[in-house]
Amino acid sequence: MPDNSLSQALKEAYAAAPSNVVIYHTLEISHPAFIEPLYVVRDFEDLSANLEDGTPVTFIRFSFNLLKPEVSVVGVPQCTIEIDNVSRDILANIQLAMQSTDLITMTYREYLSTDLSGPQNDPPMTMVLSNISADVFKVQATASFGDLNNKRFPNEEYTAERFPGLIV
DSSP: OOOTTBOHHHHHHHHHOOTTOOEEEEEEEEOTTSSSOEEEESSSSOEEEEOTTSOEEEEEEOOEEEOOOOTTOSSSOEEEEEEESOOHHHHHHHHHHHTSSSOEEEEEEEEETTBOSSOSBSSOEEEEEEEEEEOSSEEEEEEEOOOOTTOOSSOSOOOTTTOGGGOO
16 A cells, blocks of 8 residues: 655655665654653664754764554554664653653654755654663564543533533
């Protein structure tokens, strides 16, 4: 099944694989306990690029593996993330977040070397991390879209205070 979040330029880069265009895979890992989100790129050099809102950030080079979930999978899509040779800063932040009850979120973005003004997957894939294990060699986690089965629908409460037209 095609992924409609990918830009036409990224689809062409995947299909044609030109030698002068590099596809950068990036992760943003966020948690309220972090001073700032962790930005990593799967490359040999740091990457300066803009987020979807135009904010410039620097993605730090790290070796990581992420297998994107299949679009046609029955049930809640999940993927596994592994970050190798983590630094002390990342390990300390992940261990601090693991002690909290707040959720750790991960945002996956793809960039083209020819256009770093914003991610080429819009909207970027945001998932919740669970089953996290971390040591000085590797951080491993399972990412999913959260508990979709227990999500309220509609997620907005229609009260008389917010919607006075409901009162007869």
